[in-house]
Amino acid sequence: MEEPKNLQAIMGLITHSGNAKSCAMEGIQEAKQGNFKAADKKMEEAHNELENAHNSQTSLLSKEASGENIEITLLMVHAQDHLMNAITFCDLAEEFIDLYKDK
Template sequence: MDEEKLNVIMKLIIDGGSAKSSAVEAISAAKQSNFKLAEKKLKEADDFLVKGHNAQTGLLSAEAANEYQDSTSLIMVHAQDHIMTAIAFKDLARKIIDLYRIINKMKGEK
């Protein structure tokens, strides 16, 4: 596998993992009623996902242009899994944070 392609794939894995970690931190902040931090962490997760998506798009474009002749590798599948899991987790984190907001309102908190 081309070293440049491997570097992009590793970036996908790192960005996906970082996005998921930020989403987990967002949920933890919301649990503590720190919604400002929760929103900041969700934004951070979005930023990581944008980076990952851009890298992913570059790989897909290169493959469509026949720049990569090798077959799909397990590491590429793993990278795609990281990005897709992070997207799903971030979306779920948004819902959980919204639920914490509702709970706080019911308890009379801000």
């Protein structure tokens, strides 16, 4: 079987998005324990992972914008789902951490 085109960018989206979500969850857990510096550090890591995921996505968007035909596969849709979930989860994690800080 032939390796799907753009596999590296697609896997970057999945990997970095998953890492971002995991870091955000760890941030919530740290805040729950009152460890706000650690929570902030975890959220910084989450945002760095989101930036890496966005870079993977941008590489695909740039190719398409320059006229390259980008095949939409189930794996690519899956990767985009991971990114959108990670963004939403990180946004909500920030809110949870703020709530724990205000407690």
